[in-house]
Amino acid sequence: MITAYRSNGDAIALSVEHGAPALTPDIVWVDLLSPTRAEEDMVEGLLSISVPTREDLKDIEPSSRLYIEDGAVFMTGSLVYKADSEVPELTDIAFVLIDNRLVTIRYAEPKSFGLFIAAMHRMQEGCRSGPILLTRLMETIVDRTAEILEQSVARIDGLSMMVFAETSRSKRRPPHYLEDRLFDVAGHHRLVSKTRDSLASLSRLMTFLYTVPVIQENRESKELCRAVSRDIQSLSEHASFIAGNITFLLDASLGLINVEQNAIIKIFSIASVVLLPPTMVASIYGMNFAVMPELHWSFGYPLALALMLLSAIIPFFFFRWKGWL
Structure with missing residues (x-):
């Protein structure tokens, strides 16, 4: 045009x-x-x-x-x-x-x-x-x-x-x-x-x-x-x-x-650290050795659960006190 x-x-x-x-x-x-x-x-x-x-x-x-x-x-x-x-x-x-x-x-x-x-x-x-x-x-x-x-x-x-x-x-x-x-x-x-x-x-x-x-x-x-x-x-x-x-x-x-992304990775890292002590307690009492006196305690099971819960709560509040959460 x-x-x-x-x-x-x-x-x-x-x-x-x-x-x-x-x-x-x-x-x-x-x-x-x-x-x-x-x-x-x-x-x-x-x-x-x-x-x-x-x-x-x-x-x-x-x-x-x-x-x-x-x-x-x-x-x-x-x-x-x-x-x-x-x-x-x-x-x-x-x-x-x-x-x-x-x-x-x-x-x-x-x-x-x-x-x-x-x-x-x-x-x-x-x-x-x-x-x-x-x-x-x-x-x-x-x-x-x-x-x-x-x-x-x-x-x-x-x-x-x-x-x-x-x-x-x-x-x-x-x-x-x-x-x-x-x-x-x-x-x-x-x-x-x-x-x-x-x-x-x-x-x-x-x-x-x-x-x-x-x-x-x-x-x-x-x-x-x-x-x-x-x-x-x-x-x-x-x-x-x-x-x-x-x-x-x-x-x-x-x-x-x-x-x-780092915040997400931090959450997973803290979760793994918090769950690590309970896992260790469960691993110990999951062993099948013949000589384990705690296996015959009548209160052994609730004691192990309480120990696992306590070992998870202590790191959690420690991380909150540090401001990492």
Whole structure:
């Protein structure tokens, strides 16, 4: 699907069936969403550029993602999408500046694009040119990334309260409670990891974009580019801080699991020690030697039972006095 946008935000759908229309000067953005080969050929004919294919977007070499060819500036950045789902992913999007227009090629629909398209009508001065539109689009992308990190912080804080929630002796955690929280930690780690990768990609893109002559010649786009670069740097540091908190939460969860397991082992250890003296008494009087005077006592059986009970009670109260129970 191909959509062209005027500087005031009005959208025009371009179709291969209707032929290649002439692009009027007020069209500053041509957006290709999951384009077919025919649609790519049409855009190449309209703008005289080589549209990057899906395979080209997957190339991670910096020289293949950021370059200038025949007066057109080609840039590829990685954006987070499906951030609100359980499996967030990265999608590669190509940005091309050509003839004062912006061309984007994407195979996913990140939320930042929808937010920017909806906000184009509310921009006071509109997007008069491709460079200004690109820098404002990058600003929206960075704002959306900041929102993702803010949501991650809130969710991680809630998860931390769940992990460290106090439990009384009468109300213990459900079975496998902490193990389930480990899967939650893994999900948050995946999202933050994808966000950090996206920020690293955007940082390289903005550094390259700042050196492009068409950006340097426009004061507004130059200042916007510089501001977006500073925002990316601060968000990268914040993402690193969040990643550190996730690592701490993971270590703490594993530590609490070990504490619970040790408590169970301690109970069994104390039980075995408490039952050891009665077992010894029963073993002694279970022997079948001929000369055992106690075997002929009329009160021998209740005495042995009392001795077994006493030998179990004394270690039990000793452990309670020590605070081991």
